[in-house]
Amino acid sequence: MIPQFLWDHAPAMTVAVPLLAAFLCPLIGKFTATGRKAWVLAAAAATSALALFTAWRVYTMGTWVYVFGATVPNLSVPPDSGGIPIRIIFEVDAMSALMLVIVAIVGFSVILYSLSADGKRSGLEGYYTLFLLLIASIVGMVSTGDLFNFFVFFEISGLASAALVAYRVEAGRAVEAGLKYFVVSTLAGIFMLFVIAILYGQYNALNIAMLASRMQFTMLDKIALVLIIGALATKAGSVPMHFWTPDAYALAPSSVTALLVVASQASLYGLFRLIFTLYNLSLNAATVGWVLIILGVLSMFVGVTMAIPQKDVKRLMAYHAISQTGYMLLGVGTGLAVLGNVAMLDAFGRMAMEGGIFHIINHAIYKGLLFLTAGAIIYRVGTRDMNRMGGLGHRMKWTMIFFMIGALAIAGIPPFNGFASKLMIYESVYLFNPVLAIIAMVVSILTLASFVKVFHSIFMGPQLPEYEHVEEAPTAMLWGMGILAALVILFGLFPQQVVDSLITPAANALLDQSGYLASILGGA
Amino acid sequence: MFANLPYLTVVVLTVIGLSIILLKRNMVKVTMGLNILTSAVNLLIIVLGYREGGIAPIYTLAPQTYMVLPTPQALCLTSIVIGVATTALLLSFTMVIYRKYGTVNVAEMRELKE
Numbered sequence: 001m002i003p004q005f006l007w008d009h010a011p012a013m014t015v016a017v018p019l020l021a022a023f024l025c026p027l028i029g030k031f032t033a034t035g036r037k038a039w040v041l042a043a044a045a046a047t048s049a050l051a052l053f054t055a056w057r058v059y060t061m062g063t064w065v066y067v068f069g070a071t072v073p074n075l076s077v078p079p080d081s082g083g084i085p086i087r088i089i090f091e092v093d094a095m096s097a098l099m100l101v102i103v104a105i106v107g108f109s110v111i112l113y114s115l116s117a118d119g120k121r122s123g124l125e126g127y128y129t130l131f132l133l134l135i136a137s138i139v140g141m142v143s144t145g146d147l148f149n150f151f152v153f154f155e156i157s158g159l160a161s162a163a164l165v166a167y168r169v170e171a172g173r174a175v176e177a178g179l180k181y182f183v184v185s186t187l188a189g190i191f192m193l194f195v196i197a198i199l200y201g202q203y204n205a206l207n208i209a210m211l212a213s214r215m216q217f218t219m220l221d222k223i224a225l226v227l228i229i230g231a232l233a234t235k236a237g238s239v240p241m242h243f244w245t246p247d248a249y250a251l252a253p254s255s256v257t258a259l260l261v262v263a264s265q266a267s268l269y270g271l272f273r274l275i276f277t278l279y280n281l282s283l284n285a286a287t288v289g290w291v292l293i294i295l296g297v298l299s300m301f302v303g304v305t306m307a308i309p310q311k312d313v314k315r316l317m318a319y320h321a322i323s324q325t326g327y328m329l330l331g332v333g334t335g336l337a338v339l340g341n342v343a344m345l346d347a348f349g350r351m352a353m354e355g356g357i358f359h360i361i362n363h364a365i366y367k368g369l370l371f372l373t374a375g376a377i378i379y380r381v382g383t384r385d386m387n388r389m390g391g392l393g394h395r396m397k398w399t400m401i402f403f404m405i406g407a408l409a410i411a412g413i414p415p416f417n418g419f420a421s422k423l424m425i426y427e428s429v430y431l432f433n434p435v436l437a438i439i440a441m442v443v444s445i446l447t448l449a450s451f452v453k454v455f456h457s458i459f460m461g462p463q464l465p466e467y468e469h470v471e472e473a474p475t476a477m478l479w480g481m482g483i484l485a486a487l488v489i490l491f492g493l494f495p496q497q498v499v500d501s502l503i504t505p506a507a508n509a510l511l512d513q514s515g516y517l518a519s520i521l522g523g524a
Numbered sequence: 525m526f527a528n529l530p531y532l533t534v535v536v537l538t539v540i541g542l543s544i545i546l547l548k549r550n551m552v553k554v555t556m557g558l559n560i561l562t563s564a565v566n567l568l569i570i571v572l573g574y575r576e577g578g579i580a581p582i583y584t585l586a587p588q589t590y591m592v593l594p595t596p597q598a599l600c601l602t603s604i605v606i607g608v609a610t611t612a613l614l615l616s617f618t619m620v621i622y623r624k625y626g627t628v629n630v631a632e633m634r635e636l637k638e
Contacts (some may be wrong), residue, residue: 148599155606159613166617172624176633179551179617186558186610187545193565193603230606300625 005294006053008073011066011090012052014100015140018043022132028350033124037115040128046495047135048104051381054143055097056426059505063519065145066090072372074519085207085520087118091145093336093516094505097215098357099142102364105487106262107135113372113480114255117379121253127167129169134160134259141266145520147199150270158185158261164211165252165260177247184234184244191231195224208278209520213514217282217418225283228274229291235267238329239299242322246306250320250384254375254479257314258368261321265360268325272510280513281340289337296329297436300443308450312384313374316454317367320410323443330440331356334432335507345511348428353507354499356405361502362417362491366409367485372405373400376473376481377458386457393459402481407455409488411448417488420495526533530571537564551628555611562607569596569603 006013023223029036059066068088076085091099108234111131126252137160140153147153166178199221201207203214215221228340234241245264249257275288303323310316335353376399377392378384393400409416412423422444430437472478491498509516537560544557573596579586580596622628 148602152602152606155610159609162617163613166620170619175617175620175624179614179621182610182614182617183545183554183558186614187561189606189610190561190565191559193562194568196599197565197568197572200569200599206595206599348623 001054002215006050007057009066010050010054010057011064011143012068014047014054014143015136017050017333018047018132018136018139019331021046021127022136025128025132028058029128031127033240036124036128040111040132041115043132044108044135047107047132047139051104051107051139054092055100058092058094058097059501063091063134063337063509063515065519066092070153073260077522083521084205085210087147088094088149089207089520090143091209091516091520091521092143094509095269095273095357095507096142098361098502098506099266101140101263102265102361103135103138103142105483106258106364106368107138109253109480109483110258110368110372111480112483113258113375113477114253116476116480117255117472118253121168123167123169124284127164130160130164130167131256131259134164138259138263138266141384142269145208146206147196147208147211150208151189151196154192154267154270155189158182158189158235159453160250160253161185161256161260161263164256165248167253168258169252171251173521174251174355177244177251181244181248184241188231188234191227195227198224207520208274209517210279212280213517213521215279217279221279225275225288228337229288232271233329234269235401236264236271236325237322238295238325240303240396242299242303245322245377246315246318249371250315254314254371254378257318257375258371261367261371262364264325265364266329268328268360275336276510277513277516284336285339287337289333289335292329292336293332293436296326296333297439298326299323299329300326300440304443304446304450308446308453311386313377313386313454313458314371314384315387316386317370317374318448319448320370320385320447321363323447324359324367324410326443327422327440328356328359329427330429330436334429334436335511339511348431350507351424352432353426353510354503355411355421357506357510358421358424358479358495358499358503359418360507362409362421362488365404365484365487365491366416366418369402369481369488370406372477372481372484373399373406373477374479379477380470380473384495386454388465389458390445390461391459391463392467392470394463396459396469396472398478399473399481402478402485403455403459405485407451409492411451412444412485415446415489415492417491417495420492420498424499473521504505507518530567530574534564534568534571537561537567539572549629549631552615553629554615554630555618558614559607559611562603562610566600566603566607569600572596624627 028039136154137157162178162182166175168174205211237245303319307316307319327503331352335349409418412418426437541557541561573593578592583590
């Protein structure tokens with residue numbers, strides 16, 4: 001039923017399809033605008049289908065190694081190479097597959113939404129090119145097994161997202177936000193290149209598995225680790241390197257913001273991948289784990305306290321995005337801190353990591369949903385200032401319901417998905433250090449308080465005269481939001497099934513360094 | 525001493541690049557700083573692959589097999605191409621901002637700081 005070339009080449013095609021489709025966009029748009037819409041939607045659907053197929057195969061049949069340009073697509077170490085993996089290698093394990101699922105879901109809903117929300121803007125030739133380019137780069141970042149390849153996709157994602165943030169070029173502020181983001185992102189990219197130089201100079205390899213097998217953890221490797229954490233935590237938007245996040249998230253078009261969240265999480269994935277797979281036990285797990293935990297707690301707390309006084313609805317949500325990133329760092333950091341201790345790892349470390357990883361997918365879905373609802377409101381009302389909104393619940397019922405679902409999910413209220421992952425984090429982190437769990441709960445309560453305020457000031461109250469003729473958001477936008485809202489509820493109602501089928505394999509893949517190495521280097 | 529000269533150059537370029545990025549407020553100069561920093565890293569990569577007395581790694585009719593490493597050169601080339609794209613985008617942002625705000629000084633871009 002599934003053609004043979006998909007069985008052989010799906011990981012490569014998941015990158016190739018959006019990449020090629022991106023550059024055909026302007027050409028097709030020259031002739032017909034409707035054709036371009038159809039083309040973009042088809043490309044997004046094809047990418048999502050390929051990503052889901054790849055993920056499905058990884059979950060059922062184990063890690064998928066794909067070697068570019070090899071005679072046999074999974075021949076990572078050719079017999080005449082002397083045991084060294086040459087060529088660019090994609091290695092999709094369960095953790096990468098989880099990220100692919102996220103890209104597939106959010107990418108498709110966001111494109112669907114964007115076709116309607118941004119349809120009337122000028123300069124759409126470049127817009128969708130950048131959009132598909134960003135999707136391609138995220139897919140590349142999460143599936144590659146090569147450090148330099150990771151850097152290239154990292155830079156592509158930086159370029160595409162900065163250009164998209166600054167897309168509304170007529171407002172100088174958007175360009176200011178784009179500039180800020182891009183300087184930070186370029187600096188992070190240079191750090192990554194520096195890391196590559198350091199590691200290549202010592203171990204003569206670029207393949208992550210090969211590097212990991214030769215890792216000595218010298219002084220230089222420690223410097224490289226610091227640069228990795230600095231660069232990737234910056235791109236993930238963690239406090240104290242968060243300053244670009246509110247500007248970029250607030251001023252990008254809403255559909256872009258929802259995708260930027262996923263791009264940030266791809267950087268977070270890179271951070272976890274390099275720490276767990278490249279270094280693993282060779283580093284001082286407790287120290288690095290605590291570094292991640294402290295970054296996480298700071299992000300959680302600073303993010304939410306900065307969010308409360310905001311008046312701009314998207315800026316507020318951006319600060320909450322920082323705060324939620326903290327939960328992921330806290331969960332995975334706790335797992336890392338007890339990495340060397342098997343008893344503690346089994347008692348709560350694994351669960352903390354599963355909670356953190358589960359929160360990545362939940363966050364991508366509900367935060368994407370919230371940004372899309374904010375976009376729908378701004379699309380109809382024309383302002384981002386919450387003090388000037390009010391009573392929109394009378395006219396925008398579906399948007400209100402979707403917003404409510406997203407807001408309750410982010411605040412960790414059952415039965416929505418945010419509750420499921422936050423509960424796992426609370427329970428396991430409490431066993432590790434009760435204070436951290438209490439901070440996490442307090443942050444959750446503050447989040448709820450903040451969203452109650454937002455909900456009240458946007459939707460409640462009497463109908464304002466200036467918004468009497470506001471209409472419900474267009475159908476395509478509602479469908480984009482609806483997909484995400486349905487998933488929020490689905491993941492919230494059946495958390496155990498999701499954890500068993502998606503999250504536990506991902507956490508195990510992250511912890512199992514020798515398995516990652518073996519699938520590239522053979523039994524070595 | 526002489527063999528370490530390229531590495532010393534890398535250090536000097538890194539310090540110059542970083543201090544420009546941190547201390548200068550003119551966007552054009554910050555872009556230059558980023559470029560200098562990229563050059564420093566590119567030079568480091570090239571130097572790591574250099575072998576004293578090695579020839580270009582082309583096997584066809586090669587007079588000897590003692591060659592410099594080809595991979596760092598490929599990496600460096602890719603990095604240069606990315607650097608060009610980065611610089612172009614940064615400068616075009618600067619251009620738009622100059623048109624809107626009438627300044628390229630980051631300290632005077634205060635629209636987002638209210």
